[in-house]
Amino acid sequence: MISGIQHFIFCRRQWALIHVEQQWAENRLTAEGEVMHRNAHKDSFVEKRPGILVTRGLRVSSSRLGMTGQCDVVEFYASDSGAVIQGHRGLWDVVPVEYKRGKDKNDDSDMCQLCLEALCLEEMMGIHIPFGYIFYNEIRRRRKIELTEDLRNRVEKAAAEMHEYFRRGYTPKVKTSKKCQSCSVKDLCIPKLCRNLSARAYLEQALKEGENL
Template identity: 90%
Template sequence: MISGIQHFIFCRRQWALIHVEQQWAENRLTAEGEVMHRNAHKDSFVEKRPGILVTRGLRVSSSRLGMTGQCDVVEFYASDSGAVIQGHRGLWEVVPVEYKRGKDKSDDSDMCQLCLEALCLEEMMGCAIPFGYIFYNEIRRRRKIEFTTALRDKAARAAEEMHDYFRRGYTPKVKTSKKCQSCSVKDLCLPRLCRNISAQTYLKQALKEGENL
């Protein structure tokens, strides 16, 4: 799944727990994100205005990358170059738009997800897609993402690595950091137990924390 790349870049172990071991847990952040994407996908409608087509919930795939997913929104603009759309005259510029609940992230996970969607659309429609947008709900703003060679390579390499982990059924060890606190599967991951500490030390720490509550 294309959406899995966001988990993968955020944390390889989180991705493996969800996509290899089929474990999942909700928290406030994931619930808010799910509601937002349901709203973005609802109706699966096509909006038509002069020179513009807008689709929601468009399903995409790439046999080359072995990826499949669903775009939140794809905008098509009448252009001198681009894709042919059945039932519509002329050529159309293709612009994928991904919706996110929060604000811009410090990693490339959102950009890689959008880039994979663009790569699928390019393969399906036989056109070049130079850019797309990410809409961040918290700041109510779009960010334009250029699909550079570096970003395309990073997204493709991550997809290849995901396939490798999945084929091997591999779940990597945890690398603890501050982001563990916002992870929805932290109670399944048990990051403190995965660190290189003895069971005796872990129990002492847990008892001490309990005394401080």
């Protein structure tokens, strides 16, 4: 799934728990995000304005990268070059827009998801997409993302790594950090356990702590 790359860049263990082991848990952040994306994903919805078409929930895929999913919003602008759209005259520039619940992150996981969506659109429509946008609901602002070669290369490398992990059924160990506190699968991941040298050492420590209560 295209959306999986955001999990993968954020934390490879989180991605493996969800997509390889098929484990999931909701928290407030994921529930709020689900509500926002449910509103964004209105299948077959097309908004028409002079020189602009806006679609929501557009399904995209890439056979080259082995990825499939939905774009929150894709905007099409009438242009002298670009994509041909069935049922509409002329050519169109294509701009994907990814919606996120919170605010701008310190990592580039959101940018990688947007870039992967753009790569799927490019393959499907035979065009080049130079940029897209991420809309952050908490601050009600768009951020323009340039789809550079470095970003594209990172996304393609991550996609290949995801397929390799999935083929092997591999779940990596966690690299604990502050972001573990907001992770929806924290209780399934048990980062404290993964941080210790062994499960035995963790259990021995837990027993000692219990004796001191």
